[in-house]
Amino acid sequence: MSATTSDASGSRRSTTAGGIAVQDLRVSLTGRDVDVVDDIDLVLSPGEVVGLVGESGSGKTTVGTSLLGYARPGALIERGKVLYGDRDVLGLPWQQVRQLRGEEIAYVPQDPASALNPSIRIGKQIVELMALRGIGTAESRLEGARAGLAEVGLPNDDDFLRRYAHQLSGGQVQRVALAMAFLPRPKVLVLDEPTTGLDVTTQGMVLDTMGALCRSHGVAALYVTHDLAVVATIADRVAVMYAGQVVELGDRDQIFRRPSHPYTRALLDSIPHLRQARALAGIPGRTPAPGARPEGCRFHDRCPYAVEACATTLPQLVPVDPGHDARCIRVGEIGTWDISLGTVPDADPGRQRDVILRIEDLDVYYGRKKVVHDVSFDLANAEVVALVGESGSGKTTISRCVGGLHREWQGTIDFEGSPLGKGSRRRSVSDRKRIQYIFQNPYLSLNPRLTIEQIVKRPMELFGIASGRQATDKVVELLEQVALGPAVLRLQASRLSGGERQRVAIARALAAEPDVLVCDEVTSALDVSVQGSIVALLEELRKSRGISMLFVTHNLALVRSIAARVQILNGGRVVESGSVVEVMDSPKEEYTRRLLANSPRID
Amino acid sequence: MVDVAALPDALEEVAPPASRHGAAAWGSWLLRRLGLAVLTLWLVSVLVFVATTALGDPVRAILGKDYGSDKARVAELEAQLHLDQSPVTRYLHWLGGLLTGDPGSSIASQRPVSELVGANVVNTLVLVLLAAIVMIPVAFGIAMISANFRRRRPDTVIQTVMLAMAALPEFVIGILLVAVFSTTVLHVLPAVTLSAPGVHPWNDPKTMIMPVATLVLAVAPYVSRIVRATLLEVLDSDYVELARLKGIPESVVMRKHALLNAIVPGIQVIALQLAWLAGGVVLVEKVFNYPGVGNQLVDSVNNHDVPMVQALSMIIAGVYVVVNLVADLLSILLTPRARTAISS
Incomplete structure (x- = not known):
């Protein structure tokens, strides 16, 4: 699917007829002189998809909604123009802005499951705007809705139109949102991370549909996302945002082959590849929030190339190549970038394996419903085994059984030769201590009333490893291992960022001195640069402490970089298993091939 | 170009809801x-x-x-x-x-309980019904105005007044109304209900105004505050933001997108409040001398009139059960997720 882009690049950038142009946009917090985004210039031409990439807090969604003349409560569009034809969206009276929305400039929301009204039938919701504006007749609108649903590959019979959002799957809801945005035939489309949370297969389908629709209808699309791999798949041009500014802007190939801003390079370095294992690296520090952004170049305090001048000079976007700009004063001096930088050999499939955990004929039930069928695999010392699958494949269910969180299973889970009980209450203290679980969402897995010190200390007291002063010393030591300073000891989790919270969760698991870590999608709630540093941390722990890990994920590229063996799951069964190199380089099953083909990639 | 028609059948992703049963x-x-x-x-x-x-x-x-x-x-x-x-x-x-409809005879008057209770139950139900008819639109209206001005001056003023009214015992509101409209300031409304036995108070509609007003003032603040809180939550939701970004006018956003999803907690509160009113707001009935259930229950307890107390207690319990059942039914009918969960 990556071969469908970047033709006719010559005429694209010069004209804004039908497209939209953002000029010198600044959005600030209401009542404070603090910018959320600043100095944004973007041009979107008809039929072009521009990817707007950034991590959380970079202001990418703010830029997206300002194209519709909208700022979230608490923010204010302070300066700038959004030129649509000869009109400035930001300068128009609000009645006319509202008139533009939907009909001319449409928006596809981030999480359509919550963005479709739960109490209005989808058929009605799709045509709502046109009905309100009196466009066409009831029949013609219904006709349009049916055609639109067919266009996005959904059924369009009466039964489907009468459904509510909760009666659709995630992918269906997303495509309904697309059809709804496309129905009034807008000229500009803002897509706000519309595939986050979808399975790769569904994501592939939605991206294909979206790209096809934009190009065939000549729509100028802004695709807002944090996922560089998705952008590499869909976008014609890419703008990379950091701390409220566009730091690099160029054609897709320029951005991915010759990234020129240190931040773009660091982002690319933190992404795992499907083709080859990599030593992932995070970006040190954290993304500054509005109001806490440094003087001069906003990235200088995290930048490996920073010199003194970076802290004082406010860099402007300077051309690197024709149509390729970067906001860095040292852009000519920092050398070239190579995609294979950081590549490491894949885990050796022939390594001697000393099995510590063996799962045999595992069947798992929820009530009377069997959700996992006859799964067998094993985990060796100092080895990472990945459980990969789409949602509903049973990967988390299996990990919960191993972790003692789910009791309704049959079969055997052997830990060093002796069977583990069903549920943690039936396990010995030593079994509980030696198998630790790390949860997906660090925003939910830490008790908000306890301090970090209490959180990390708790397993030590529980298992009698240490107490009192000695325990506090060990907490400091553990926090240091997960790259957190002793300053966080007295803080509560709400003061920490997502990546820092996940580090605390890892430190808590390590406090029990485990031999097996069950990692349930531990990086999927985090930004890619944070994911990079967490993966690096886990790899370091595996090497230095010989910890084995069961790594649950939906991200195949991540598997390549972290795991030695992989189990591909589908519908509660193991479809294919083996060493990562074998399975990913020469997949035997059709399902595995399809997963690999649908995974967005930058390599 | 991608062949959109070649996408797999999306119907397979989710089984269609079974509507046969x-x-x-x-x-x-x-x-x-x-x-x-x-x-x-x-x-x-x-x-x-x-x-x-x-x-x-x-x-x-x-x-x-x-x-x-x-x-x-x-x-x-x-x-x-x-x-x-x-x-x-x-x-x-x-x-x-x-x-069988024969709960015995009153000890105090030796007349059949059903005969004694019937009129008062009807009086109270009419009073509560009138109060509900006035209160529901008022409470929702205030909540919508308040939510529309969220955390700005009008909202703050409304919320302060609502809180003050919720804090006042209902008989104080009654007495204040009497003072303003019947005795001290104006003399436009009768202070008490003087109706002959067997004659319903609404035969003289003027006498109903102040009891109804008192109940409305006593209950509307609770309902309005709950609906406002739910509305604010809904107004922050992604689907309201999408509706705005879709170009839907604000009044339609409020009516169709927000209110529809904020109505259910309101219904539950209304049900609880109405059931409470039907149990007889004794003090209000005392203030206005309204011949309702509450007055009768207090009299019966004073007289140790056991059959009367039993019958009135059962009637009040029945009203609670019925009102809550109706509220649950309405809540489910207005929540598509719950509704479809039942029929599939």
Whole structure:
């Protein structure tokens, strides 16, 4: 699917007829002189998809909604123009802005499951705007809705139109949102991370549909996302945002082959590849929030190339190549970038394996419903085994059984030769201590009333490893291992960022001195640069402490970089298993091939 | 170009909702809820009976210090209350009477309870119904205005006033209304309801205004605050943001997108409040001398009129159960997720 882009690049950038142009946009917090985004210039031409990439807090969604003349409560569009034809969206009276929305400039929301009204039938919701504006007749609108649903590959019979959002799957809801945005035939489309949370297969389908629709209808699309791999798949041009500014802007190939801003390079370095294992690296520090952004170049305090001048000079976007700009004063001096930088050999499939955990004929039930069928695999010392699958494949269910969180299973889970009980209450203290679980969402897995010190200390007291002063010393030591300073000891989790919270969760698991870590999608709630540093941390722990890990994920590229063996799951069964190199380089099953083909990639 | 038509059949992703058994599923849901309602009422009847007659000696309670001196009256009461029979027999007898519409005779007046209670129950129900008809639009309207101006001056003022009204006991509101409209300031409305026995108070509509107004003022703040809080939550939701970004006018966003999803918690609060009102707001009825259930219940308790207390308690419990059942039904009908969960 990556071969469908970047033709006719010559005429694209010069004209804004039908497209939209953002000029010198600044959005600030209401009542404070603090910018959320600043100095944004973007041009979107008809039929072009521009990817707007950034991590959380970079202001990418703010830029997206300002194209519709909208700022979230608490923010204010302070300066700038959004030129649509000869009109400035930001300068128009609000009645006319509202008139533009939907009909001319449409928006596809981030999480359509919550963005479709739960109490209005989808058929009605799709045509709502046109009905309100009196466009066409009831029949013609219904006709349009049916055609639109067919266009996005959904059924369009009466039964489907009468459904509510909760009666659709995630992918269906997303495509309904697309059809709804496309129905009034807008000229500009803002897509706000519309595939986050979808399975790769569904994501592939939605991206294909979206790209096809934009190009065939000549729509100028802004695709807002944090996922560089998705952008590499869909976008014609890419703008990379950091701390409220566009730091690099160029054609897709320029951005991915010759990234020129240190931040773009660091982002690319933190992404795992499907083709080859990599030593992932995070970006040190954290993304500054509005109001806490440094003087001069906003990235200088995290930048490996920073010199003194970076802290004082406010860099402007300077051309690197024709149509390729970067906001860095040292852009000519920092050398070239190579995609294979950081590549490491894949885990050796022939390594001697000393099995510590063996799962045999595992069947798992929820009530009377069997959700996992006859799964067998094993985990060796100092080895990472990945459980990969789409949602509903049973990967988390299996990990919960191993972790003692789910009791309704049959079969055997052997830990060093002796069977583990069903549920943690039936396990010995030593079994509980030696198998630790790390949860997906660090925003939910830490008790908000306890301090970090209490959180990390708790397993030590529980298992009698240490107490009192000695325990506090060990907490400091553990926090240091997960790259957190002793300053966080007295803080509560709400003061920490997502990546820092996940580090605390890892430190808590390590406090029990485990031999097996069950990692349930531990990086999927985090930004890619944070994911990079967490993966690096886990790899370091595996090497230095010989910890084995069961790594649950939906991200195949991540598997390549972290795991030695992989189990591909589908519908509660193991479809294919083996060493990562074998399975990913020469997949035997059709399902595995399809997963690999649908995974967005930058390599 | 990608071939969109080649996408796999999306219907496979989610099984279509089974609507064939919809009616049957609704029937069984309703039957189950009705069964639970009957069970609740039966439990209430046991508790009411035990509390009023089975514990202690009701005759001694009724006669007080006359118990020792008036042997004839004691015998008469014991006969009327069937105290010679076992409590179980008496309970079954009473329950049978309740079910056949004959809850016995009043001890105080010796007239059938059903005759005495009927008019007052109707009076109270009419009062509550009128209060509800006025209160619901007022409460929702205030909530919408307040949510529209969220955390700005008008919202703050409305919320302060609402909180103050919620904090005032309802009889204080009644007395204030009386002072303003009937006695001290103006003399436009009658201060009390003076209706002859057997004549309903709404035959003179003017007398209804202040009792209804008092109840509305007592209940509307709660309802309005809950609806406002839910509305604010809904207005922050992604689907309201999408509706705005889709170009839907603000008034339609408020009415169709926000209110529809904020109405359910409102219904539950309204149900609780109405049931509470139907139980008789004694103090309000006292202030206006309104011939309602609350007044009658207090009188009956004072007179140790056991059959009256039992019958009134059962009626109040019945209103609670019915109102809550209706509220649950409405909530489910207005929540598509819950509604489709039942019919599939």
